[in-house]
Amino acid sequence: MPSTKTEQMVMASLKARHRKEQSFKLLGIAAIIMALFFLVTLMTSILSKGLPGFFQYYVTLEVELERERLDPAGDLSDQSLFDGQAKKIIQEAVLAKTGAKKRNEKKAARKLVSNGSDLRLISFVQANPELLNSRQSVKFALDDDADSYFRGFVKKQTPEKQRRLSDLQIAYLDQMQADGLVSYEISDYLFFGSASRNAEMAGIKGAAIGSLLTLVVCFVIAFPIGVATAVYLEEFAPKNKITELIEININNLAAVPSVVFGILGLAIFINIFGMPRSIPLVGGMVLALMTLPTIIISSRAAIKAVPPSIRDGALGVGASKVQATMHHVVPLAIPGMLTGTIIGMAQALGETAPLLMIGMVAFIVDIPGGVTDPGTVLPVQIFMWADFAERMFIQKTSSAIIILLLFLIVMNGGAIWLRKKLERRW
Amino acid sequence: MLVGQFPSDLEIEGRQTVLILLAQIKNISNGIVVGQPDIWILESAEKLTSWQGISNVIISSLAAAISFLGGLYGVSLIKPEFRARNSVEVLLLAGLAVCSVIAIITTIGIVFSVIFESIRFFKLIPPLEFLSGTVWNPEFEGAARAGSGQEGRAAYGSIPLFAGTFLISIIALSVSVPVGLLAAIYLSEYATRRVRGTVKPLLEILAGVPTVVYGFFAALTIAPFFRETGVLLGLDVASESALAAGFVMGIMIIPFVSSLSDDVINSVPQSLRDAALGLGSTKSETIKKVVLPAALPGIVASIILAVSRAVGETMIVVMAAGLAANLTANPLDAVTTVTAQIVTILVGDQEFESAKTLSAFALALTLIVITLVLNFFALQIVKKYREQYE
The missing domain is CATH 4.10.280 (MYOD Basic-Helix-Loop-Helix Domain, subunit B)
Known part of the structure; x- marks a missing residue:
């Protein structure tokens, strides 16, 4: 039994206070659940759209590989094969399969197979020249509308006028499927195709190589400069106004929105230095400037973590200051520096806005062969695909996102692994 | 010759x-x-x-x-008396110093490239019109020349852009601050070590997702969801709404708020908590009355940094908020932001002489000023109150 008045007051309010305690705690849990729910929604939304994008529908057609028609010059060169009638041969195969006779029937049937099938046939012939003058079964991609029909996005119940496939085309597709010609397989176009306006042929190879080239440029510029800056500021710089200015500067640079770096690239690299647009070299330079603060800050932390006893030991046996730093401190700090650099590179890999400004958003079909060839990068490719209305592009975009996220996970995971592996307790 | x-x-x-x-x-x-x-x-x-x-x-x-x-x-x-090492070291040091100056050169480059073009822009358009005009319509320039422009003249009033940026940032903050802050409080004060060890990295994944992915998510998943919900409620939601962009941006910023606040809350000395608990307060009372007030400057700083992230964010707004420069406070309408306009103006080929192109540089200048001022304030707040509890 409570004795004093104060105790009675406390006991009276205790229940309400405990209730408040509970609700506050629940609020915290709710916040965490909400944040995790957002994460799960984001991931499932992308996975559910993107996983089907790794596959697409193919149709197996029997084509007559007549030498004279496919390869008029007879030397299997690109030129000769392009001059040949690959497209016509495929169309004939489609017509034979569907039994289309009338003009409008033929037109409908031709549209079912992807526009780029002739290229596929040409590379098939180039890879297997011994099969010329024989009848072969070759797999071709279906057009994106036909693909959407098999996925169930185009429904028979919709009135004919409102869907992108006519009744006739649907009948042909059903017939092909009944004949067991249609297969659902991993999309080779996604991995080995390049930018294309045809959804079924679009792939990320060009963008992935562009990303790689851009990252290489970015690393080659940012890593040495970042590490050198960190070493100088941490080990050698006198404590004066200039050093202070540099430090404030680096912190401010880290806060500048990424789109501003794109403006810098546009105004200085392209407008003043006259470099061409859309090339990975300029992209890499812009990204290098952007990641520089990240690398400098993490490298400084890594150098700071090396205990002074190492320096003192080196100095004690007669090494100069530079030798103590270069031979002892920097090698010990390298793992930390690399970790920071990988994280910076991961940032650069996912960055889009500054690259839009320097023209990497151009529609480029050719796969870049060097840092001065026009190209694009993965995030920009995603941005471009996201704008296209075709149903299949949504899947391809999501697939590209999954691939980008996988790269990021690998890089960040690598950074964590490196840190764990090389971490040293002093 | x-x-x-x-x-x-x-x-x-x-x-x-x-x-x-x-x-x-x-x-x-x-x-x-x-x-x-x-x-x-x-x-x-x-x-x-x-x-x-x-x-x-x-x-x-x-x-x-x-x-x-x-x-x-x-x-x-090469003589016995020549100290080669000293010369090499001097050279090396000079090289290192030059590298560290590159950061400064970058800043100078940014500032100058933006300022020069902005000055040229302000020669064409008076600064007052840029800062106080309420119509943003750079597209009409070409149309007017072709004789089809209805307004006759392009308008460069940046108020709608700043209003749009502000609106989206507010929406983003009203998602990220409560969620991020409460999550940070729970993780640092209540959660067991294991929960903290799993949840914290999971939240940080949100910060590592590229913004273009968020933009895609906003445009394809969140915006249609809001629109359908709006139809159910009898509201007219634009297909590119400030709400969708702001909401997704809020999700993106959650980890910034939570991990910065988490650090700040952790740095409040344990003795303060012990004293409050010892006086008989419950845990939530301790947090609300002692820990949070002590951590407030740091929390405010983290929120300011989140604002500066939201203001500078580009891809989400480009993909999900639209390009219509409406001056509106209705989150269900389409709005545009400073960054989205910069991107639309500068993507593709452009003539460097036109007011339209130059306006992007003026916008970038204001953007830089805003983010730097925000960061400056955040740093000042942290600096001013940091030592109070040590």
């Missing part, structure tokens, strides 16, 4: 023609012949080739001479 050798009877119509002729001669001397050039052009091309040959010989002999002299100098330096 070549120009002097042109035949005297040739009419030279200004610099352009000379340049074209020179280019033609250069091409011919490099072996690119188009059509049937005049004899004198062929002759000058031959001359150019021979001059190039001479200059090549001169350059290579100069290079050889310089390297030889350099070698001699190097050999002459």
